[in-house]
Amino acid sequence: MGKLSKSLLAISIVILLSIGSIFLLQNDKETTNNPNLENRFQAPSKIQNIKHNKNVLHINSIEMGETIKNHLRNDPSVSLIKHNNKNESHYHKREVTVKFSRHPDNPEIARMTNDINGNVVKYLDSTIVFKSNELSTSELIQYFNSQPDVIFAEPNYIYLQNQISFPNDLLYREQYQWNLPVIQTEAGWDITKGDEKIIIAVVDTGVDLNHPDLRKRLTKGYNVLENNDYPDDDNGHGTHVAGIIASETNNREGIAGITWYNKIMPIKAMGAEGYGSTFDIAKGIIWAADHGAKVINLSLGNYHPSSLMKEAVKYAFEKNAVIISAAGNDNSNHPSFPAAYPEVLGVSAVSYSGQRAPFSNYGDYIDVSAPGVQIPSTYFNKQYAALSGTSMASPHVAGLAGLILSANPNLTNKDVMNIIKSTAYDLGAPGKDNDFGSGLIDVQKALQAVHSK
Template identity: 50%
Template sequence: MWRYLSSISLVVGLGIILFPHHSTNENKPGPEVYSAKYETDQKLSLLQQDVALTDDLCRTQCSIDYVKMISQIESGESAAKVLGDMKTHHEKMDILIWSKNSQPIDQGVKAGEIPAAYKDQASTYLQEAKAAAEAGKHYQSPKFGAAQHVYFVQGTPSTDRNSSLIGVIHQDILHQVTDHQMKNLRLEPYPSEHRWKVESVDTDTLKDKVVDHPEDNQGTSHYHQNEVVVKFKQDPTEAQLAQIKSEIKATTMQKLGYTYVFRTESMEAKALMAYFKKWDVAYVEPHFLYLTNDYYDDQDTDSDTSDSSDYMDSTSSSNQATSIAPNFKPNDNLYGRYQWNLPLIETEKGWQLNRGNKDVIVGVVDTGVDLKHPDLQGQLLPGYNVISGDDKPQDDVGHGTHVAGVIAALVNNNLGVAGMTWYNKVLPVKVLDQTGAGSTYSVAQGIIWATDHGAKVINLSLGNYADSGFLHDAIKYAYDKDVALIAASGNDNTDRPGYPAAYPEVFAVAASDSKNNKAPFSNYGDYIDVTAPGVSIASTYPNNQYAALSGTSMASPHVTALAALIRSTNPTLKNKDVYQIMRDTAQDIGEKGHDKYFGYGLIDVVKAVQKAEEKTSVGFNWPHRWFRQMSLVSNKYASVALGK
């Protein structure tokens, strides 16, 4: 992975800054956007930008935490208790020291220890921090350390200038974001061959393909070597299933609806697909793998998500009980500086009209969610972990937590970031494992579970280039139950349709930057419905942290949140009506009308919510996309063997 990071220095000169300028061709991507070198360089530059912004988010939040601790100590609370509580709730605080002026550091009130490997370097910066704080100056050191062991030292003077708070902050989040974005933006060949016993194939020919370079991911699908998905035209009898299991020497068999997943160590997928030709099947296909498409408070942060549904703030019971000022700006302490995305799509003005409804549940089918993040407390319903089979969908990647924060991070709570909805509850469903990948079975099961447990909108920031009949059945199940399904288009800068985004029942989202330019990684094509911000998006991250990530994974939850606001405004609307409202009200930012880069344009919260107030669930014409997309949907694998 790190061989790609060595290339970052080569692309600094591209001139990409935090929020890129308008292109000179009026937002119309030029041919150079689609060269492999340009794409890779742009992605590496965005990765560097995301890491730098995450570093800044971390430092800003730590400064706020220090001020809070100083205020508590100065108001009479025990310094030992204040420091201990902060360290307990914020694992990134490796050591905190409350020191009186002219008092040696080692005599101050201390919580934690300096990491042994970096003790000498940390001690030097701690002395600098104490000297600066005693002089009345705020201090932050440069980063030191390497890989996941990166730190910085911070010092803050007390308000009476008689004491100071200094400490060492662990920034392993920078390594996590780097690793995350290498995969999310497809900068490393992923998944690597032989992980999960996975093989890669060209989506068109189904011939085996080795993925050695980032650009090889375009048009590549990944599947389990020794598994196959089968849907029979008529459910087999117990005797027939026993015969099948015996003949293929099946080690496991899973069933979801009318679809089976067979696993055997004695046959590979090619042979398994050939075997099932003799049975009366609707389709047989590889078991594909789906990947992510991303490129301190008075509340009890120790509370489990099972308690979250009991939390109600002063306005949530009626959802819109209090009005907000016409020029309202949320007081979330990272909002004004980092969240360019919400004002761009008129979210603040949209809050004047509707801020959501707790009865419109949003399913986040992803890597799970950090159940104890203080900026998500009260926003999470008890969910499900498909991977482990239990009810604790704890995020071990970060992707799902980031997605959930874009949708529903607490607003106006003097903490972190603001989500787009104030009152819509998130139903977290973990279908991707610690590598950020999940099987067709787990994704399909997650969609069905979320649907059966009340989700009216589902976010799918994941994808593959394989048109899986198994996954499509799950999508159709949810759609037929009136769920609005929103999906990220993918991060390979290709016009190849990715799934589930390209299914006609799904609303497909591309990504743009702060100047309404196409994000350099964003997939495109006729199936794109709308565009949303997807470059360096600040949101929640596990362990009480915040991170900036880029990807269509980050664009999709903006649209999901808008769909939830629309359904909160007018619950009578059907899912297809919600889709059409978002198309009709989008800001046209590309070629006039629908185009392959931006779809119908950038979402507009105010116009969409206003239109939802006006509409009923009748009078919409199902768009031509349905008929156009039907040509993409087929059970083409039913009679095709791998390698032909």
């Protein structure tokens, strides 16, 4: 990979993704004329149920995301990049991520830290994050690009968090979960409800390890930030994502997950503020791939391709992991990463009316779509919350990938991706389009396709 020029500094990166909000605006895009569309999307009364349920927190997560962005804009340790009037990215000032062809020895590191008047912040194999007390990020990139054995040097980017008898779970029984019927989840459970051997990693803010709807569904995880095995959630986002995938189903409380038996591997790579660095998220992806995750959900992203993130995604993909990522919440067609990488299934959000959610990003990198408006799920501190966003759409696809591999664990990640896309329910313009990709995921048809092989 070639050296990064000074101009790369001007394109550092971050942002986005994660959560959306309780938007119920209509999208200008017309949905398909398919006569079955009206039957599939009959959810307004259920949405009202969510609104009036006092046991479910109602969080304007789009507004929350803007609060995080405002904080980063005013943080003196963070630099801002404006891609256009709508999309922006951030990176840590005076920091640089450097990939060496070999790990430098101690004298070499001492020489380089002395040259930059700084120190080593973090390292992973031959990738090291350096911080200087006086040099700017562009000066650091220029310095390291002049050093031997450097493959790339780039800013340390910041990422934001962008049932067959029916289950007896309380919020499911009362029809608050419009999202599961619309993707034909219950019919799919006739084929498989999952397999605890197929592990789904959630690289996020962690998971509430004591949540009554999740504590029995978790396997060993990792806290990247603290370098320990206690990935507890102090933000709520990761717990919500995990609950959509695998909240304990048929236990007479809370919500029903897409899978009854697949385990969640919680990876904490973002902090309480709701964002994390390229380095930490990449390290979380690699850890998940190395520890047996067959599916990796990334409800996060930014607007600039990172060499380190690309390497982490490629590493996990070559280990046969299915990788799913949210498209972003800025109603923009600017490609978001990692969703736009070819090894990743990029997911846009659909509202209960069958239209693209008004906040959802779109573009030719969208592979499929999934429900993303007012999705009830688990939340930290043993609570439940209804959130919106492409962050909520992505775990629907991760849960489906887990079910597909449960039905046939011998499938490759490419097989799983193709099944998910080829069996999607067409929305919008006929065929693949920029709003919905191949369409709305269909659990039943996807599992039937596996079963027929």
